[in-house]
Amino acid sequence: xIQMTQSPSSLSxxxxxxxxxxxxxSQGISNYLAWFQxxxxxxxxxxxxxxxxxxxxxxxxxxxxGSGTDFTLTxxxxxxxxxxxxxxxxxxxxxxTFGQGTKVEIK
Amino acid sequence: QVQLVESGGGVVQPxxxxxxSCVASGFTFSTYGMHWVRQTPGQGLxxxxxxxxxxxxxxxxxxxKGRFTxxxxxxxxxxxxxxxxxxxxxxxxxxxxxxxxSIDYWGQGTLVTVSS
Numbered sequence: 001x002i003q004m005t006q007s008p009s010s011l012s013x014x015x016x017x018x019x020x021x022x023x024x025x026s027q028g029i030s031n032y033l034a035w036f037q038x039x040x041x042x043x044x045x046x047x048x049x050x051x052x053x054x055x056x057x058x059x060x061x062x063x064x065x066g067s068g069t070d071f072t073l074t075x076x077x078x079x080x081x082x083x084x085x086x087x088x089x090x091x092x093x094x095x096x097t098f099g100q101g102t103k104v105e106i107k
Numbered sequence: 108q109v110q111l112v113e114s115g116g117g118v119v120q121p122x123x124x125x126x127x128s129c130v131a132s133g134f135t136f137s138t139y140g141m142h143w144v145r146q147t148p149g150q151g152l153x154x155x156x157x158x159x160x161x162x163x164x165x166x167x168x169x170x171x172k173g174r175f176t177x178x179x180x181x182x183x184x185x186x187x188x189x190x191x192x193x194x195x196x197x198x199x200x201x202x203x204x205x206x207x208x209s210i211d212y213w214g215q216g217t218l219v220t221v222s223s
Binding site: 001032034036043044045046049050055087089091094095096097098099100101 | 151153167214
């Protein structure tokens, strides 16, 4: 199975800050990577697919990059509604696997 | 708009069975692969199973292989997950998700609690 490792596990940032979350795959996955946002008590929401493509309706403050084994999710200017936990997930091969999550808090 | 509505969760004893359902609307169900993803309380996400748009292919996580069965009825726009031989560690919120090449929509989830 492909292991997905996110860093950091949690972060606290101020409003307006640029926030970057990294995700590393245990083997190359080309660009078959997605990012999800989850708020407490809610279902995850899809943000990005194919490493860098925004899902419909997702604001452009979110961006993704990377290919192979190393990927990043960037929030260009952190806003109050951006708190929550972010997960990366590979869909290069079954079983699909998720990172352990990065909890984003507003300082 | 795309909607996925799960049902069928509840409290069940270890070793018993349960069937989850997911009714889809707002898109052509028969043209999309569908997945189940679960989340244990306070923990991360685990992919469980996938079924091709026509039911022709199915894949499972090792943790559920041989115990869970994914199926679909395209005439009813409904996805199913049959959970047999349930274990305490199967306790989780189970999400129905739409996936072509990647997951794009999630249901609200249904909670399965396995406890004696």
